[in-house]
Amino acid sequence: MTPHLPAHLPALLFDLDGTLVDSVPDLLTAVNSVLAADDRAPLDRTAITAMIGNGARKLMERAYLYTGGLPAPRHDGETVIETLYDRFMEVYGDHPTAETTLYPGVVETLTTLHAAGHPMAVVTNKPEQPALVLLKKLDLLKFFSVVIGGGSTPVLKPDPLPLTTALERLNATGRPAVMIGDSINDSAAARAAGLPCVCVTFGYCHGPLESLGADALIDHFSHLPQAVAQVLSPAAALAGAD
């Protein structure tokens, strides 16, 4: 019997914050500028890192709860969270890359995978507008034919919808596919979508790495092609069934 080989190269779905880029410095600047306008104490890197992962609304909610609580409800009907989100986007929306950096090996690895012909998408909980600005400014947009950000679908990761929407837009529904991320939201969304997940160890994981439940962990981006092959191999599938 011939060994089972995928009919197509696997589609690759990439998380953004904590996976491709270290975006904490610009997120910190933006959140602290909103907090400062409200006479709140600034967050430090450790505090904000623990708040990243569930999108900008959750980030602002967590930042305010951490620094004294949510502001009083407004009288014009707009929810407090929506107001905080708008203020954050005023600062961050067009300027998400002053100090944001790529993790080592990202450009080289994406170049190789793109040249090999993998359909590739970004699936991030960061709002779509700053995600697109960031990818363009850091010259990553050319690798991805689809970008799903916060607001592109009605729900965020860990719901599987952003991932399944990305696969549809890549015309890759039914192909083998792998999610690559750094958080429980990525691994949970992947599991719910029926996909394996490779997690990086250098991102914004909020607990022990084992808690991610990843099918493979990589500590350098250059190890990704090997990890993708590993999580899609029949041996890995059998091991997962134990």
Ligand SMILES: O=C(O)COP(=O)(O)O
């Ligand atoms: O914006 C966030 O909270 C996290 O974004 P990510 O999904 O790219 O990690």
Ligand SMILES: [Mg+2]
């Ligand atoms: Mg992330």
